[in-house]
Amino acid sequence: MELFRYKKPIPLMSKSKIFFAISMVAVVASLLLIFTKGFNYGIDFAGGTVVQVKYEGKAPIEKVREAIKTSKVFEGASVNFFGSDDEIVIKVRTSSKKLGTDIGDEARKLLEGTGKFEVRRVDMVGPKVGNELREKGIMALVLAIAGILIYVSFRFEWRFAIASVMALVHDVSIAMGALVLFNVEVNLDILAALLTILGYSLNDTIIVFDRIREGLTTVKSSKLADVIDESVTRTLSRTTLTSLTTFFVVLTLFLMGGEIIHGFSFTLLVGIIVGTYSSIFIASPLLMMMGFDVENYRKKLAEKKKREQEKEKMRAMYEQGVV
Structure with missing residues (x-):
């Protein structure tokens, strides 16, 4: 099923600076709320x-x-x-x-x-247990982000890794800002929701990055903006359908799940919206800002392929007893 029929690339990156500026304002506002008003810690963390x-x-x-x-x-x-x-x-x-x-x-x-x-x-x-839970919760978030950075660095390239982690920090910051703004009680359920947001947003970003990496070898243009536009356009239907399906499930939990999971579902709602948005309008433009060179990347791929062919040739000669 396709919501958007691919005819020509949508020029998303031409508007990237506007979206990036809006996101930075949202992140700064969220951080100001966190450091001035502070979280409404629940019993789990405050005791x-x-x-x-x-x-x-x-x-x-x-x-x-x-x-x-x-x-x-x-x-x-x-x-x-x-x-x-x-x-x-x-x-x-x-x-x-x-x-x-x-x-x-x-x-x-x-x-x-x-x-x-x-x-x-x-x-x-008890207050001591609450403090320990809060410290371990923060540690869990930090370790999750560090693990993601290492994983993406191995799977893609260091610029992709930094872009994905910055997008995740963007998502979590805005989600936490929403918690402070709407005075949602922060407990272990909220921590679970924030970790879920990390996983959801990363999955969405990886799919977009995977298509961009594929586009680096198939798109004729040597401009990164053109490659991103065409790659994101091709995956736009999938991203929209996945996000809408998840959104409506979580919205049902928020409206009908009762008070017990109200904070959890609210955090996920914010995270799904922001995570889907950041995969396209934050993570991708960051690649351009960090000076990712398409021609240099293609040259490295060509050299790698040449080395693999030479190794394959040497192995074939060895098996035939020529070497």
Whole structure:
């Protein structure tokens, strides 16, 4: 199935500077948000306690808020609906001194008289554990990007590797900026979503780069912009169909998956949009900015092919007993 019939190359690279400038503004804005406003760390990374309570009928959220004010254990706690109006979640930043208290029992005592309810979940994470999880999460992102750099360097060429990694940094930066902008709680699910974005965006970029590498040997023009335009045009239908299919699946999760995976699906939505965009309008133009020389690349390919032919000739002569 083809959404775009290939007749002649679309001059995408002629507009690359405009798209690149827009992306840089988005990245800078995201970094400013991250360093000024900061992330809304969830219990996984900041430490604390989550108590999930389900009522028979609509949860009396105002009564719950009044009830927990009387307890020092729930000092500074937030109470919000959780997916539906009969279920609430109580979140509190828990100090190490409070971890010895059975918060589930404390919640049951405090909420007596607010209606029939069931404490469905109590999750507790100490501050030290939260810090360790946060540090290991950052390390996981850094190692993933480093591994990608090494992989692409071996498979393609160092300029391709740097371009792909810069595109990945672009994608993750904007995704994290969106998390800060919309005050999404950052927890282990969000970290999993960011790592998924790395994999998705890299896969998309590799396919585009693979077609560009193929175009370097088939496209007659010696201008890199022409090679990229023709190569990207040929893969545009595939990229669009794949991205739309993934987007609609994640959109369904976002709209119907409930509160538990809301942050995860939101992060993926942003990542899919930005990752698809960056594969074409960020990674590819970066090759031109780094001075990738088409003629020099073709010359290296010709020399490599000549050496392989000479080796093959020598081996054939050896097998025939000539050498």
